[in-house]
Amino acid sequence: MITLQNITLTFPDGEHRITAVNNVTIHGENGTVTGITGPSGSGKSSILAVAATLIRPDAGGILIGNGTDTIDAAQLSKKDATALRRERIGIVFQQSNLIPALTAREQLQIMGRLGGGTGRTKRAKIDARVNELLDAVGLSAHANKRPHQLSGGQRQRVSIARALIHEPEVLLVDEPTSALDQESGAEVMGLIARLTRERNTATLLVTHDLVHRNVFDDVITIVDGRVSEPAAV
Numbered sequence: 001m002i003t004l005q006n007i008t009l010t011f012p013d014g015e016h017r018i019t020a021v022n023n024v025t026i027h028g029e030n031g032t033v034t035g036i037t038g039p040s041g042s043g044k045s046s047i048l049a050v051a052a053t054l055i056r057p058d059a060g061g062i063l064i065g066n067g068t069d070t071i072d073a074a075q076l077s078k079k080d081a082t083a084l085r086r087e088r089i090g091i092v093f094q095q096s097n098l099i100p101a102l103t104a105r106e107q108l109q110i111m112g113r114l115g116g117g118t119g120r121t122k123r124a125k126i127d128a129r130v131n132e133l134l135d136a137v138g139l140s141a142h143a144n145k146r147p148h149q150l151s152g153g154q155r156q157r158v159s160i161a162r163a164l165i166h167e168p169e170v171l172l173v174d175e176p177t178s179a180l181d182q183e184s185g186a187e188v189m190g191l192i193a194r195l196t197r198e199r200n201t202a203t204l205l206v207t208h209d210l211v212h213r214n215v216f217d218d219v220i221t222i223v224d225g226r227v228s229e230p231a232a233v
């Protein structure tokens with residue numbers, strides 16, 4: 001699970017500071033998708049960047065794990081945060097951020113080898129996992145294609161599979177459908193929901209598009225950096 005506890009984040013803004021995230025608490029259970037929604041500029045991506053340990057908050061905790069195994073990622077050194085991000089957090093951004101020269105399979109292999117050994121057994125293990133994940137996202141037949149040979153939806157599938165390569169407990173997804181048409185958007189959302197249950201990840205998913213709210217187990221609405229009352233349906 002992941003709990004963002006009373007997170008506040010400010011950015012410098014001329015002589016003052018702008019409060020992008022204002023005392024936000026969000027709880028994500030394993031095997032569930034928690035939607036984070038709200039208008040543009042309300043602080044959604046900032047919240048996700050804090051959860052990903054990419055930006056350190058001014059205040060608040062980022063509790064990751066279960067029971068006595070729980071750590072506060074906000075307290076980690078840069079080095080420990082990097083290791084945590086690699087091993088326990090999967091991240092999917094708006095743009096799929098794939099490396100143009102690499103095939104779908106290679107994008108996953110490279111990520112899989114990060115931080116691990118390069119021995120033969122290790123490699124075989126990673127390759128088996130790569131194949132299993134490509135299959136799980138329905139891309140086995142496209143494993144040898146490079147990003148420009150894939151559709152937007154397929155590229156997002158590669159980046160979802162890549163985010164899962166280290167079997168993370170936490171999956172963070174920012175506007176995964178914003179570059180997709182309605183149909184591939186719905187497929188990508190459905191895929192994230194299914195993988196969240198199958199792999200028991202605590203998934204936080206940012207979207208401004210409530211068309212996809214059916215995949216959420218819970219929805220948090222952010223307005224002006226704060227958690228707001230649920231929108232009337």
Ligand SMILES: Nc1ncnc2c1ncn2[C@@H]1O[C@H](COP(=O)(O)OP(=O)(O)O)[C@@H](O)[C@H]1O
Nearest residue numbers: 011012020038039040041042043044045046047
């Ligand atoms: N790196 C940054 N430096 C300064 N201000 C930022 C930075 N990132 C975001 N902001 C500001 O923080 C607020 C929230 O932005 P963001 O989290 O990107 O919102 P959302 O994802 O909901 O559109 C905005 O006012 C934005 O301009």
Ligand SMILES: [Mg+2]
Nearest residue numbers: 044045046175
């Ligand atoms: Mg954003």
